[in-house]
Amino acid sequence: MDIVDFAKLFNQSIIEQKQVDIEYRLYYNKETGEPLFYSMDAQTEGEDYINISKEQYDEGRYDLVVRNGTIENLIDAVSWSKLVPSDSGISCRADNVMIVDAEGDKKWVLKTYYQKQ
Numbered sequence: 364m365d366i367v368d369f370a371k372l373f374n375q376s377i378i379e380q381k382q383v384d385i386e387y388r389l390y391y392n393k394e395t396g397e398p399l400f401y402s403m404d405a406q407t408e409g410e411d412y413i414n415i416s417k418e419q420y421d422e423g424r425y426d427l428v429v430r431n432g433t434i435e436n437l438i439d440a441v442s443w444s445k446l447v448p449s450d451s452g453i454s455c456r457a458d459n460v461m462i463v464d465a466e467g468d469k470k471w472v473l474k475t476y477y478q479k480q
Contacts (some may be wrong), residue, residue: 387420388412388430388455396428398473415420 390399393411401415401423403423413432427436452472456462460471 386418387417388416388473389415389434391429395475396430398425398427398429442475444473446471447474 385403386405388402388405390402390410390412392395392399399410401420402412403420413429413434413474414432419434424436426436449470452470454464454467454470456464456467457469460469
């Protein structure tokens, strides 16, 4: 067997690799539009997500909002946060929201509002 026959035999033994479809996803909170996490794992079910580009995935930015299935960057947005009453959240004393009380009746959550300029 000469080198040419060996090269032909070697080329026949290489199995052609199938190209894998990679899906980049941004999971987000459907109510607020805030990003939760980025993933390439297709097995995370039950969460809301949008497909994004590899560049968006590589950036991994959390200073954005998802509205109507598209990403809106918040670079030029004004944001503010405030505590609002909630059924879930951190339990606090009834007379002072700054004191955490595990057995308190009042629960509060931090809500962030965004407004584009």
